[in-house]
Amino acid sequence: MASTPRQRRAARHHQEVSDPSAAPKRGRRAKPITVDAIIEAALDLVAREGYPALTMRRVATALETGSASLYAHVVNKNDLDELLIGRLYTEIDLPDPDPAVWREQITSICTQMRDQYLRYPGISRAALAAAPSNNDTLRLSERMLAILLAGGIAPQTAAWGIDALTLYVNAYTLELSLLGQTDGDWVPSPDEMRRRLANLPDAFPQTRRYAAELTSGTDHERFDFTIELILDGLLRR
Structure with missing residues (x-):
């Protein structure tokens, strides 16, 4: 039974969500779409153009894919925001x-x-x-x-x-x-x-x-x- 976005978000935390349909196809993309790849692309975009430039479409373009491919790994823009802040926090010495x-x-x-x-x-x-x-x-x-x-x-x-x-x-x-x-x-x-x-x-x-x-x-x-x-x-x- 398919889970809701809220359930997916709560269950994932740091775990990768695998989706065979989102796997890279031969000749189209050298690297697979992963949560880490999405986060890195999003942070790179913000570093260059500022947070207002961040959209799911812009991240998908940076990864040479469509927005739909991102949703196999990230529930929505709010989920992406939380992942970005979480990534920045992992680099803070506690x-x-x-x-x-x-x-x-x-x-x-x-x-x-x-x-x-x-x-x-x-x-x-x-x-x-x-x-x-x-x-x-x-x-x-x-x-x-x-x-x-x-x-x-x-x-x-x-x-x-x-x-x-x-x-x-x-x-x-x-x-x-x-x-x-x-x-x-x-x-x-x-x-x-x-x-x-x-x-x-x-x-x-x-x-x-x-x-x-x-x-x-x-x-x-x-x-x-x-x-x-x-x-x-x-x-x-």
């Missing part, structure tokens, strides 16, 4: 929880997530749109939870803390990817932004006074600041 350095461990994981997302512009949008449900994505949240618990964070606070941290990383990298797609003449430089704020009318006294503070720091300095701020808040609770 240390064994150590109460003495738990803050450094969580910060390292968040930084690695950030750097993975920045390699593939806009891909964090896929993470924002999906709840973690496969083993690769759950592996990361499991380790983050274990590290926060080892640091003395209460279970409920740790659970919501993971949500806050991952949402920030996703939003931070998505913002940078969107800025990268914007016309450079439209987005002012920090110096230009500082000048604009300093020359605002009297209705904005604090913004004028603290224009330098509002525009200071690199993107990654602000990233580190916010991660530390979240961790400080977890401790206070």
